[in-house]
Amino acid sequence: MRLLLPFIFLLFFVQCKQQENTTQEQNNTIRVAVFDGHGGAQTCIWETVAALKLDPEMSVRTITTADNANNVLDSIDAIVIPGGGGSRQFLNLSALNQQRIKDFVAAGGGAVGICAGAYLFSNTPDYACMQLNGAHAIDIEHDNHGHGISKFTLTNEGKKIFPELANRDTLYVMYYEGPVLV
Secondary structure, rough: OOOOHHHHHHHHHHHHHHHHHHHHHHHOOOEEEOOOOOOOOOHHHHHHHHHHHHHOOOOEEEEEHHHHHHHHHHHEEEEEOOOEOOHHHHHHHHHHHHHHHHHHHHOOEEEEEEEHHHHHOOOOOOOOOOOOOOOOOOOOOOOOOOOEEEEEEOOHHHHOOHHHHOOOOOOOEEEEEOOOOO
């Protein structure tokens, strides 16, 4: 029994250390939620989750309108609303859940809108949007803007946000029917 007691203590100590390290790792990750609600295109949701999971510093999960209503925003750092149908996503979220997202952003939470999500966060007149970011879409009646690889450069502010890309003169992104925002 005397020989077994030190072994049990060592096992307990190792377990506690492993839990402490796991907690530290979780505290250093960016907790991101991808909205998976009515109106979201499943392919866009899957691709967004897969792209975010490429970054080992991000912990990614999907959330629904019900999760939002149950205060999931209190446990994340950023929300991403991917492509699909912005007006359907708008209706699915409801005014109360939209306000929760606005309060989350006002308190410092991150929000990224991709394609329909960008429309949803915009301030586009006569469009179902949350009026969250000050941008407005132009030419929404001719929404089919095409698709392809778009070339862009980062502003100085963009270089601060994405320091890993700051030394690149030209960057490329896949564009597929998304909004043109001003």
